[in-house]
Amino acid sequence: MNGQWRDESGERGVPVWRRYLRFRGRDVRADVADELEFHLEMIAERLIEQGVAPDCARARAREEFGDFERARVLCEGIGADQARRHEWGELFDSLAKDVQFAFRSVRRAPGFTATIVFTLALGIGASTAIFSIVRGVLLRPLPFAEPDKLVRVWEVSPRGDDHNVVSIGNYVSWRERARSFSAIGAHSAQLGVTLVEAGEPTRITTTDLTPSVMQVLGARAALGRTFVPDDDKGDGRTVVLSHDLWVRRFGADPGIVGRQLMINDASYTVLGVMPAKFEFPSAGVDIWRPVTADHIDAEERRSHNWYVVGRLAPTASLATASAEMRAVAGALAREYPQYMKGFGTNVVSMADDMVASVRPLLLILLAGATLLLVVACANIANLLLARAVGRRREMAVRGALGAGRARLVRQLLTESIVIAFIGGLLGAAKAALLTRALTMLAPEDIPRLSAVRIDGAVLGYALATTLASGLLFGFAPAIRVLRHRRHDGQSLHLALRAAGDRGGSSRQARVRSILLVGELAVSLILLSGAGLLLRSAHRLAQIDYGYRPAGLVSASFDLPRARYDGNDRHTAFYDQLIAGVGELPHVAGVAGTTEEIGSASSMTFSFAIEGRPSRNASGREDAQPLRVVAGDYFRVMGIPVRRGRPFTASDRADSPPVAIVNESLARLLWPDVDPVGSRVSFVGPSGPWLQVVGVVGDTRSNAADAAPVPAMYVPFSQKRWPWMTWLTLVVRTDAMGSPKTLGSELRGFVRQLDARLPIQGVSAVPDLYRESVARRRFATVLTAAFAGLTLILGVVGMYGVVSYGVTQRRREFGIRLALGARASQVTGVVVREALALAAIALIVGTTAALGLTPLLSRLLYEVSPRDPVTFAAVAFVVATVAVAAAWLPARRATRIDPAMTIRDA
């Protein structure tokens, strides 16, 4: 009996269906049952041979076998385990094969693959780069301890400004009354101060803060120490340095702690150095000085110039803190009605507060980049579909050789994903470069740009977009295979024949057309956005500033009060400076102003008008911007004098005080009368008085995109505020003058006057506006780039779809031409069809764009987000470009040789 089975090959006697089943995965339960059943039968047979009655043989066999159930369960368990392991192994094997195969087929078509890879890298690179900025600015937690507990507390002004800067008296009241905060502190805005180190003066930036701010932030020094609550006492002559200043100015000297520094002509002791990543309240602060108890006037509630930060107590939330602060504000309004009436408070999470203003900008850019990626995917899907036609023969053969439908789909998807990964790698590399470029191009006022880097989350985003795009553009060709395999039986034969005439189904043509319409529509959306932004930029460039910024150079100074005490000395110094600079070569005129050109901040004063009762308790009008100017200011700036006279050299400290108003202020406060001749007072309704001597034109000196504000001008020589020590020189240069040459001449001249006085930056005045338009320009440049790229992709897509259609209809065109159709008629047919597609895209895209562009409105300037001119122009561009892209392949249709096509068929 054994000899019979010695054949080791095991081929004999095994039914084919069973062998096949072994490969197709097994039914474990059935196999175990079959096997044990056979055993029982064998026992039963033997028993019958031994004389047992057939009816009870089976039961006896079962008895003899032993615990049947247990054996069955054990065997099934083992079998199921093995089957699972087997399946996984098979899956990995076939995946590895798919990937290998994908690489081979990718290598077979290098040009095609390169096109796809670059298109994809474009999309992934752009969206990843923008995401890295979004992540750094919007998503990464603040670099402080428990950052989600940090809040900013603002006043809400009676006018409804919910980010009103806080008065120090209010801060003190809040600190005493509010229980929601485990720590609370106040700090100043960034202030420029002069550091004299080794005889060399430099301008640095400080933020003065109550020592408690460091407790709020949970900040630790990298070297030495930071402020502790006890630093609240004493004279406050201590300082903590930023890491950057320590490296830049002191060569990272480890012995810096304890040294004395001369800041604004006073001596400060260095307590410590902060870590490099410590930026507060924003990047670019060089030192922090303590505000001590002696410097806090708890009764001061009029001037609002402090910023308050708090750390929520463990039991408090944003909501409970807001509620408590509302109650506190209510109490304060009752106790100090003359100052606090109508004031509320606003508690905001610090992270949100920091980035609230840039969030829309960044999200718009992220949307733009994502749309670009989607268009790239649609384009790739189109290319793959076109190629799928060429691969019908391959698919048909593979199908006939036994590859299942799922197998072929998986193969195609694997191919797409392999291509996507190559594109993704390239895209990630591109993103790394782009991110660096973008952070340099980005407006400086975007907070937290220093937190932008390529990290795990960014790479994760790149990976996710890569996978998603691979699936997205791999889907269309894969679906096609599914369709085709539906009529399996005859498909090989048909496909092999059909592959000869390189045709495709009409369904496929429709899919490609839909993809193309989508591409063009998205491109239209982006173009509309870019068009609106460009039109804003154009409007901005044509703005009438109210003066002539071109050819003006500015240079700012600030006199140290220790050495320049009193208004007379300020006037004397600046008079000398203006006279001297006027003698420099290429200088046509010099003047000075206290205004910060190109900055939104302004100095405001309230004043009374003679003979006119005021609504306010103080007897003065609401505060208005005041510009204190020196020299022949209006002539040098090019500001027209509308009525009365400008300031002259005879408006001296001892002559009658004068003032000039601009047209906006005149309209606001003297709507019916000529302001010239009326008198105003900064003190109150009983004088002392300044006589208004002239009205001048409005200027857009704050920002190009902000409407001119009302302003009053007074001569520097008559100023009565000894703390007003700074002045910005405005120098009108001739064609030969430049900020650079003027800067060095200026430095030389100032050194003669005062060797320890620094110049705080020399720049061309038009450049000062860069900052105010930087965000808009950033958005414009990027949106235009995204839009341009999608348009190019759309053109390529259109070209592809039309040439595909022409190839497909070669016979038809051949016959038409043979029957005497003119070339222009054939071209017309093709172009008309392309135009029809473009028209659908125009309708879809314009409708979508009209819905989306209002999101841009904050970035637009004097252009409606639904500006008809822009939309018409964009539609025209898209239509023209689409027709042009269709025309080239259409021309090819006319060159078809009728004889050839008919013979081919």
Next chain:
Amino acid sequence: MARQEVDVLQGTLDMLVLKALTWGRMHGYSILAWLRQTTDGELRIEDAALYPALHRMEARGLIAAEWGLSENNRKAKFYRLTVRGRRELRAESESWTRYVSVIGKVMSATEQPA
């Protein structure tokens, strides 16, 4: 079944099955039949215990299985030795022989402790 039967020792069943399969492919019933015939029925092996052992060894790759037709034309599952199984059998039978001889030495010892 008049003679007293010996229970198969834990762990030795695998070795016996492997040995049986050195004769060629067999289904479970014929493996048992051969074992019983060779031991003159002196070794007690439960039919039910055989199958989990077979399946375990199949999972370990010591034996391979395939479906075929039995001598009486029925569908049966046949097992055969794999290369690994053959190696396993060699190792097992060597260590078994040594074990038996060592234990034998002790059990047949005649000298009392010094």
